Amino acid sequence: MKLFTCKQIAGIDQLTMKLEPVLSIDLMERASFQIADWVIKNINHDWQIYLFAGPGNNGGDALAVARMLAWSNLKCTVYRIDFGRELKGDPVINWQRLEEQNQVILRKIDSEDSIPEIPVDAIVIDGLFGSGLNKPLDGLAKEIVKQINRSGATIISIDIPSGLFGEDNSKNDLSAIIKADHTLTFQFPKLSFLFPENCEFVGDWTVLPIGLHPNAIEQTETPYHFLTKKFISGKIKPREKFSxxxxxxxxxxxxxxYGKMGASVLASQACLRSGVGLLTSHVPQSGYEIIQNSVPEAMTSIDPSETVFSEVPDISRYSAIGIGPGLDKKQETQQALKALLQAKPSKLVIDADALNILSENQDWYDLLPENAILTPHPKEFERLAGASFNSFERLQKQLQFSAKYKVIVVCKGAHSCITLPDGKVFFNSTGNPGMATGGSGDVLTGIILGLLAQNYSAEDATLIGVYLHGMAGDLAATEIGEYSLIAGDLISHLGKAFLQLE
Incomplete structure (x- = not known):
């Protein structure tokens, strides 16, 4: 799925109106119906509904939603913020329709004294400000937001929580943003929904289709994408009979x-479960019996060192190489990693301690092979590229890093972010908090390595691997719950994940 900036989405709206064609008031009606339908199906009908409408199109949506909810005999009160200026455009039409319907209580807020007290057992539908907002809320608008947030009521935001920007919130006033329990967004999630620091504002978000024209979407270029099952399924290669x-x-x-052989075991098992034909696990001498007993399907290459990786084996016969899980950062390991980079393997996955060694030797970045795949968690990426104020800033650094060194970077977490050297960005749609457990990243390394060895491109191996990893986690969580999920459960559910994609 393509993702767009708020400005681009506004352009797609305009193109839809031109290409379909459809009037703006009718497109608003279509969007509002989706909101009303969701609310009717998901809320307690005995609760009072407070709808807050701003002066723009987001407010127009709220007014139309109120009318539709009233058709279903829900108890609604509309509070329209009044800045002393007349309404313009489609919101005027929807206000007039509400007056003519005469089933909804209509109020205006023109001062702090007119902001209502909201009971806890109420539903607030937030239609104050939409995705066109370009400055922090202040004055009366900010006070309304603070009152809504203090109420303890269930808050549902239309399209985007009022006060939140669609992309970069580094200069926003975080005290002036609605903290929604649910955000019902139109057609596409906003980029800011995918950043962890905005979770307290967005809550659970749902994408509602509003029929934006497919040609308008196709014509609008964007570097941003959201991984979907259909997209990933199309990348899985069928297996030939005589393979x-x-x-x-x-x-x-x-x-x-020594002491970290579990990482090697998990990554090895995941690599094998990803469909690789052959796997050789290179381990220190102390890990020989562990890997042989734990992963009998893997062959073993033994390092001269008793405790750590210290020497690069002959890499000429391998299709792809993965390095990092449980590696440690001893001096001999650092020199061995440098030797591996200097050998320029054509397909390479770098994770964990290998990334930490790199961050301590940043003059080695130029040794990275083109299309090498780096899989840091946010703290590891910070060590590689420097600290960021927020996730949007980190994304810019990630894009710059990928472009400068011609590598693929996977910044792991909820909605793991993948950047490619050509500037494309992919956010993952699978995964759950149960995967925040030791060894989960080692499993991802193994999956990507296994796909890479099967002659998938670095891009496809990364996208498929990240999606599969999250899907395996979701399948495991469905069976055993998020609290008890461990990294080994991801491996045991990889087969089911592949079956879902087939």
Missing amino acids: HKGTFGHALLIAGS
Whole structure:
């Protein structure tokens, strides 16, 4: 799914009106019906509904929603913010329709004294300000937001929580943003919904289709994308009848150190479950029996060191290489990693301690092979590229890093963010909080390595791997819950994840 900036979405709205064609008031009616339908199906009909409408189109949506809810005999009161200026455009029509319907209590807010007290057992529908907002709320608008947030009522925001910007909120006033329980957004999620610091404002978000014209969407270029099952399914290669283990590549995993062999075991098992033909796990001497007993399907390459990775084996016979899980940062390991980078392997996944070693030796960045895949969590990325004020700023640094060094970067977390050297950005749609557990990242490394060895491109191996990893987590959480989920559960559910994609 394409993702767009708020300015682009406004342009798609205009193109839809031109191409369909449809009047703006009718497009507003279509969008408002989707909101009203969701509310009718999901709320307690005995509760009073307070709708807050601003002066723009978001307010126009709220007015239309109130009329539609009244048709279903829901108890609604509309509070329209009045800045002393007359309404313009479509909101005027919807205000007049409400007056003619005469089933909704209509109030205006023109001062702090006229802001209503909202009971806890109420539903607030927030239609104060939409995605066109370009400055922080202040004055009366800010006070209304603060009163709504203090109420304890269930808050549903139309399209975007009032006060939140659609992309960068680094200069916003965070005390002047609605804290929604649910956000019902039109056609596409906003970029800011995908950043963790905005979760307290957005709550649970749902995308509602409003019939924006497919040609308008197709014509609008964007670097941003949201991974979907249909998109990923189309990338899975079918297996030919006469395939053999050599067909699906030979992966080399360099992982583990004394006391951290679990990371090597998890990454090895995940690599095998991802469909690789052959896997060799390179481990220190102390890890030999562990890997042989835990992963009998893998071959083993033994490092000269008893405790850590210290020497690069012959890499000429491997289809792809993964390095990092449980590696440690000893001096001999650092020099061995540098030697591996200097050997310029054509397909490489770098994770965990290998990333931490890189961040301590930033002059090695130029040694990174083109299209190498780096999988840091946010703190590891901060070590690589420097601190960021918020996720939007971090995304800009991630894009710059990918472009400068011609590498793919996966910043792991909820809606893991993937940046490509050509400037494309992908956000993941799968996964859950249960995956925030030790070893989860090692599993992702193994999955991507296995796909990379099977001759998937670096881009496709990354996109498929991230999506599969999250899907396996979702399947596991469905069976055992998020609290008890451990990294091994991701591996045991990878087969089911593949079946879902097939």
